[in-house]
Amino acid sequence: MAGPVKxxxxxxxxxxxxxxxxxxxxxxxxxxxxxxxxxxxxxxxxAWLKTEHGLGHGHANALVAATRAEDDA
Structure with a gap:
């Protein structure tokens, strides 16, 4: 059984x-x-996600971090 997403x-x-x-x-x-x-x-x-698309800092940071981690793996 998988635990909570972190x-x-x-x-x-x-x-x-x-x-x-x-x-x-x-x-x-x-x-x-x-x-x-x-x-x-x-x-x-x-900053681009925040200014161009209106995302909050936490959401923008999470998207960038996850995307870069996938791409760099």
């Missing part, structure tokens, strides 16, 4: 409910941005 993924249900888009869409946007600008920093992607 780390950045624990924010995913709230992100989907709050912003009405699946996490996969947010991750696709982040990956597209990173492919166009490979040097973009974590903090720059968080």
């Amino acid at each position: 780390g950045p993924a624990s924010y995913f249900p709230s992100i989907e409910a709050t912003y009405g888009r699946p996490v996969a869409e947010w991750q696709a946007l982040l990956r597209e941005q990173r492919s166009q600008n490979p040097g973009v920093r974590h903090s720059e992607q968080v």
Whole structure:
């Protein structure tokens, strides 16, 4: 039996409910941005989600952290 979801993924249900888009869409946007600008920093992607898409800091940070962790694995 799996335990509770921990780390950045624990924010995913709230992100989907709050912003009405699946996490996969947010991750696709982040990956597209990173492919166009490979040097973009974590903090720059968080700021972009906040200013361009209206996400709160915690939600933006969780998305960036989880996406980068998947991509870097």
